[in-house]
Amino acid sequence: MATTDDSVNGMTEHCDECDLETLHEVSVQIRTESLKEENAQFSREPYRVAECQRCGNRTSQRMNNA
Numbered sequence: 001m002a003t004t005d006d007s008v009n010g011m012t013e014h015c016d017e018c019d020l021e022t023l024h025e026v027s028v029q030i031r032t033e034s035l036k037e038e039n040a041q042f043s044r045e046p047y048r049v050a051e052c053q054r055c056g057n058r059t060s061q062r063m064n065n066a
């Protein structure tokens with residue numbers, strides 16, 4: 001299967017809402033933070049978004065916060 005930046009993958013992760021290991025639909029979104037125009041290098045941030053397939057809770061995490 002081909003993979004792309006916006007491909008959707010199912011994987012098992014811990015859900016805070018369910019307090020269980022549940023199946024999550026994981027995708028990557030590029031968010032444009034247009035309010036921070038003075039920091040051009042941070043203007044587009046990749047976020048990893050995981051949606052619990054049991055309760056629908058969504059969590060997003062900035063990927064490059066090292």
Ligand SMILES: [Zn+2]
Binds near residue numbers: 017018019052055057
């Ligand atoms: Zn859940």
